[in-house]
Amino acid sequence: MDMEARGHSEHPEALRLWLRMLTCTQLVEKQVRSQLREQFDTTLPRFDLMAQLERNPEGLKMNELSRRMMVTGGNVTGITDQLVAEGVVERAGVEGDRPAYRVRLTARGRKVFGEMARQHEAWIVAAFESLSAREVESLHKLLGKVKQHHNAQQLDKLETI
Amino acid sequence: MDMEARGHSEHPEALRLWLRMLTCTQLVEKQVRSQLREQFDTTLPRFDLMAQLERNPEGLKMNELSRRMMVTGGNVTGITDQLVAEGVVERAGVEGDRPAYRVRLTARGRKVFGEMARQHEAWIVAAFESLSAREVESLHKLLGKVKQHHNAQQLDKLETI
DNA sequence: TATTGTTATACTCTATAACTATA
DNA sequence: TATAGTTATAGAGTATAACAATA
Numbered sequence: 001m002d003m004e005a006r007g008h009s010e011h012p013e014a015l016r017l018w019l020r021m022l023t024c025t026q027l028v029e030k031q032v033r034s035q036l037r038e039q040f041d042t043t044l045p046r047f048d049l050m051a052q053l054e055r056n057p058e059g060l061k062m063n064e065l066s067r068r069m070m071v072t073g074g075n076v077t078g079i080t081d082q083l084v085a086e087g088v089v090e091r092a093g094v095e096g097d098r099p100a101y102r103v104r105l106t107a108r109g110r111k112v113f114g115e116m117a118r119q120h121e122a123w124i125v126a127a128f129e130s131l132s133a134r135e136v137e138s139l140h141k142l143l144g145k146v147k148q149h150h151n152a153q154q155l156d157k158l159e160t161i
Numbered sequence: 162m163d164m165e166a167r168g169h170s171e172h173p174e175a176l177r178l179w180l181r182m183l184t185c186t187q188l189v190e191k192q193v194r195s196q197l198r199e200q201f202d203t204t205l206p207r208f209d210l211m212a213q214l215e216r217n218p219e220g221l222k223m224n225e226l227s228r229r230m231m232v233t234g235g236n237v238t239g240i241t242d243q244l245v246a247e248g249v250v251e252r253a254g255v256e257g258d259r260p261a262y263r264v265r266l267t268a269r270g271r272k273v274f275g276e277m278a279r280q281h282e283a284w285i286v287a288a289f290e291s292l293s294a295r296e297v298e299s300l301h302k303l304l305g306k307v308k309q310h311h312n313a314q315q316l317d318k319l320e321t322i
Numbered sequence: 323t324a325t326t327g328t329t330a331t332a333c334t335c336t337a338t339a340a341c342t343a344t345a
Numbered sequence: 346t347a348t349a350g351t352t353a354t355a356g357a358g359t360a361t362a363a364c365a366a367t368a
Contacts, residue, residue, distance in 0.1 A: 025186040130310035149291035
């Protein structure tokens with residue numbers, strides 16, 4: 001239960017923070033995964049992919065899905081295959097631009113996802129219900145700095161090539 | 162790169178926060194994993210297990226490792242096997258209490274882990290370097306509330322049985 | 323040749339459950 | 346019986362690399 005008892009002897013604050021962040025994320029993620037499994041017989045990556053498509057009704061290329069899900073291309077193909085087999089997602093060809101499919105939710109997919117998203121939202125709200133609106137906002141903002149810093153770093157790396 | 166573009170249409174603040182938290186954690190975690198692989202040819206769970214042992218020089222039972230790593234027992238056996246094969250960890254029997262081994266770092270394990278931990282710390286410090294000491298402390302505290310709330314929930318659940 | 327997507331492969335991690343051995 | 350640990354199994358998730366097809 002306490003992964004935080006893990007740090008190196010020097011324990012700088014950043015390390016303590018990271019271990020706690022990892023613990024919190026895992027706690028929530030474990031619960032979301034098991035609920036998705038129990039209630040909808042699905043997995044987090046499948047849910048993720050559908051969520052991306054719901055936000056982009058016109059569809060997304062495999063390419064874009066890969067980038068947004070932070071996963072390599074081959075995996076996106078596999079997850080998409082599963083969802084197509086379940087009938088919640090479809091590959092729509094674009095004429096004159098053959099291999100650049102677009103993947104979209106089907107009507108059934110939109111319906112199924114709607115129900116899942118409703119539940120998912122409830123789990124997440126419950127996970128953070130001990131925080132005030134102010135605190136949620138504060139956390140969001142602080143993590144925003146972390147994310148932006150990471151992106152800036154990656155950009156720097158690219159520019160030095 | 163932007164998993165946050167994933168939420169349901171209602172977008173309550175808690176959901177936005179969760180998606181951002183998940184993104185941040187994955188960014189850092191991916192980097193840690195790949196560095197551990199490249200520089201030390203090891204994995205995060207293996208590193209975790211060694212870190213737990215470093216904090217408990219007298220050793221830990223499989224039992225305790227399982228709880229602390231938030232992973233089921235069978236897996237701990239497997240990870241321990243790997244580390245024993247590498248010679249960085251050992252199973253020390255306790256007389257008159259046979260199956261209750263204690264797992265400990267070997268001398269070589271302590272040395273190897275020391276070097277890994279030093280690097281690991283540097284990666285983490287870099288990941289959060291955009292935050293002031295104050296902000297790190299604030300994040301740590303807010304996440305503490307989330308963690309505690311989760312633990313309290315689990316406790317409630319047990320008591321109703 | 324560069325880009326997009328797929329296929330094949332291999333490996334790590336995981337949970338579950340059946341099993342063994344001890345107390 | 347209850348507890349500690351192991352083994353076996355199956356599945357998820359991932360990266361890598363080879364491959365095909367297109368532009």
